Amino acid sequence: MNVIKRNLRELRRYPSAVIGLIVILFLLGMSAYTVIKIPYNEAVRLWRGGEDIWVENPKNAWPVWYNWLSSTKLPETLVVDSRTDVEKIIEQTSADIREENFTFTIDFPYDEFPPEMILYINAEYEEKAPFISMTWLTPDGREIRVGDITPRSSDSYRFAQDTRLQRRLGGLPAEQGLFAAPDSDPPVPLKGTYQLQIEGLVFEDNSSFETKLVMYGDVHGLAGTDHRRRDLTVALLWGTPIAMAFGLLAAVGTTVTTMAIAAIGVWFGGALDSAIQRITEVNLILPLLPILIMIGTFYSRSIWVMLGVVILLSIFGAAIKNYRAIFLQVRVLPYIEAAQAYGASNLRVVFTYLVPRVLPLIIPNLVILVPGFVFLEASLAVLGLGDPVLPTWGKIIQDANSQGALFNGYYYWILEPSVLLMIAGLAFAMVGYALDRIFNPRLREL
């Protein structure tokens, strides 16, 4: 154990290892934060949720930091709600008609048109629905009549689908026509403050209506959104603990079991040893990835089932032969004989004398294995065999790939999970290689 401690202290001499360690600690911290902040069930609910949860998010929006980097500013999502954001002017014009007027104010300092605009309406009435008419005021003082609605109890008005509005705007789609500077061709947005005046007529005493205007943006949140309006932050955050857990559990599970089996085989020898050898050889013929794909296609895509299979198939890997060769050397050392002489049991010899001797060799191995398993999870996800419930980095890549993100230019969608994967993989690899050199003096000078 002292050897291990001393060698770990030596890690400080390697700058790459220090950076790697910091990154690993950061990722672990991020995992802990995520698991506490967004509990498992909440994450699954959010990720599986459809329009009901994400209705106010735009589709395929870039992350907000795009605007910080780029000179053309893309519109951000803007939500104004009549319940909270406006002052209503209510006037009883006659016995059974009440006027409710209010104005939504929209700041628009952007260089591109918004992709989508929707007015969500909730109306309460018994027989006669309220009547709503809308007028659009541009910064340069033009007034455009938008349209009239007699809403059902829960309704939405999509500006783009109003063909009469489109005709009034000279054939331009509503999102462009409303924001376009006059006489611009091709249309360019006019910056400034827009207003949507809403005049409602309510015909019953207990009747009322509320509206919410959502101007969808081209950028949204720290990570952007995907084709189902989901905020990628959730998946990027939750991908961290999953990647860490998968990588670490698989690496530890594989290495420790392999070592234990090799030690037992070497110590007991004979039929047991050769059985282990033969199993390893058979296992080497079995192709790991196709078997994982078969398991994913036929049985279960649960990430934990996959983890179990990966460990199971990797236990009898080539590593067993390496460990075996080392144990063969250790077995004949005098201190083992001494242990036998004082009457140590077989298992005691294996686990207190044989195994600890090899531990220093195992630690770098273990760390170097981690990125491989992290990427294995991503590989399975890219093939469409990711866990159906959980959001992971690999699943984001798969979603993006299947939606043609690269072809359509949604680069953030692929880049974000890839960069995280790369960072995680590199961190473990850098620490692993440094450990390798420290624990294996033969390599140290090379």
Place this chain on the structure above:
Amino acid sequence: MRRQRIAPTVNRPEGRGTPSLAPPGILAAASAASGDLLRHGPIKTQRLRPRAGGPREGALSVQQQGGGILAQESFTLQDTNIIGTEAIESASRKAASAAMVRLFRYMGVKLVALFLTIVVGVYLTILIANMGGYVDQIRRAQIREGIDLFVSRNPDLRQLSEEERIRFIEEQVALAEKRVGLDQPFLFRSFRYLADALTLNLGFAEQLVSDSGSRQVRLVILERLPSTLVLFGTANLLLFFLAIFSALALSRRYGSFMDKVVMALAPTSAAPGWFYGLFLILIFAGVLRLLPFGGMVEAPPPADPLAYGVSLLEHMALPVTATLLSAIFISIYNWRTFFLIFSSEDYVEMAKAKGLPDKMIERRYVLRPTLPNIITSFALLLISLWTGAIILETVFNWPGLGRLYFRAIGLYDTPVIVAITVVYAYLLGFTVFLLDFIYALVDPRVRVGEGGTGR
């Protein structure tokens, strides 16, 4: 100068309690999931130098190198004994004929052992690919559905009464099941599948059809083989020779700037090829629009062979680069370390002291003893081409064997899955068997058959 610095550290390991078997840098070449070379990447053998004082047994171990999990071990090596450095020439004629007998016995034992391994491996694959028989239920349901559909669409059969129709369907289903052998229990059939697979009687695919319209598994596979070979043959051969020659150059300029750069870049090989593929597509296809997003040739394929070749090259550029990027640095790093260990041998020091030119030292004293490892690595690289690379082919939409394998699994097409696996197993077994003899040819210290397989 540097040799003197290396030598003590290299000789020390016994005393340090760190068994000096193999530098786990090689030993643990990262990336379990470099999906492509997943388990069958190039392999590297590492000989325990007799000096290190370990017992002779276990003197060989194999590691995978270059972007593979420490997967593969060849069967060869465990059985090969290294007989110190005594010369073989001293054996008398009598001993020579005895040696021949021993050699044949050894070959026989080895062949049987390898064959049994293949049998068990293939049988396990058959069990898994059939989900232990569950795929049968899927197949039965498919047959019934097809016949139901046929009957409901056939106007001649409409006149039949309900009862007659049901009986007709049952008859047809029974016939169809019998035709594909579903009337027998799975366990029984599994052994027939095994026999068919082992005799390379690959049979007919369940779902997949070759482009020429054939259902023969052999044709389905052969049709995809060239595209895999052209892509991964190019990529892996480039990778292999580039890695070896760069490693040799670096081991000569040990400690130079380039050397440090390669060592610093080695961890980037933690990411598999398809991962770099995504970035390359993003840059060269997405942003710059220089190269195609995927596929093998443009559609429709150009008729002119020259244009066809150019189009093929354009489509190959990105996947080949991706493969290279993901494995080149770790390969160079591993080979370089390997060469360095060998160039700190006493006999190399001796050669230097004699004043031999560097080139000659390299050829005679460094490359020669490492030749078995280079050959192993190369042979396993060649057979790794067989399975293609499932994910890289998926990402680049390359119509190779990897995608075929993937599609076959998705369609529960067990004959194709088993066929690809069994051919791979045979290739692996054959290579391993062959390597044993090549070792003896290139390395006089290795004597095949000595001491048999017993340990």
